[in-house]
Amino acid sequence: MTALQDLKYAQWFRGADVDGDGFITQRDVRMMSERYIAARGVAPDSTPARLLTEGMDVFWTNVIAPMDQDGDGKVDLREMTEGFRRALTDPALYPRQVEPVTDCFFDLVDLDGDGRIDQSEFRLMFDAVAGVSGEECATVFAALDRDGSGALDRAEFHRAVAEFFYGDDPGAPANHLFGRVAI
Template sequence: MTALQERKYGQWFRGADVDGDGFITQRDVRMMSERYIAARGAAPDSATARTLTEGMDGFWANVIAPMDQDGDGKIDLREMTEGFRRALTDRARYPEQIEPVTDCFFDLADLNGDGRIDRAEFQQMYDSVAGVPGEDCAAVFAALDRDGSGALDRAEFHQAVAEFFYGDDPDAPANHLFGKFAG
């Protein structure tokens, strides 16, 4: 793992640590679910809310919880970084390791279900859910919209996520996918 990847993973960790206590817990993931549900304007007992909650519970169980090395139910930055270091060793494994989670997040951000994430959807989801400031969202979105269509299709979104987790180019636009930081 390179120093750049470690900094990017730290940025991701800060966004996933919703309550800011220095750990990612199932409660943080549940709070993310609640924010996604609120951003979509869905009632807490709706089918949409249940689907989102189930998806995020799966994200906790299959991606985050296995990183808990000491069994305390909390993942600190070291555990998360080591978990990524162990899991993300080969970009060729993206389809099995990250693609299913990325598809879930794409569907969460695609608020109108048209198969594209437009700038407003991107900003709404990242601002309200991940706490990424609006001006950062606009700049990141513009850089990720590689074809200039005004929306991210699923392929562009996958390219950005793969670039974020596996890439080591300090100038890659996806470095800022979860908030701007000094590369």
């Protein structure tokens, strides 16, 4: 893992620590789901909401909870960074480690269900929910829309998430997916 990845993971940690107590807990992961579901405006018992909640529960169980080195039920920044260093070593594992949650998230962000995330959908989720400013959202969106179509298809979105978690290119647009990272 590199210093750039450490910076990106710290940015992700700040967003994942929903209650701001300095730890990621299963409740934080659930609150992330609830925030996305509320911003989407779907019923908590709807299929997209249920799939996201289930996917995030699996993400907690398979990715975050194993990082809890002291067994206290919460993961601090050091534990998470070390956990990512151990878990996210091989981009070939993306389909098993990250893709299922990314698919659920994509479906939730795709408000009109057309199989693409347009700039307004992207902004709603990353500005209103993840706290990424509207200006940053526009900049990041434009960089991630590699084919210039005005929307992110599922492949572009997966490429961005994989680039964020596994990439080490300081110029990669996905570095700022979860907020501006000071590089």
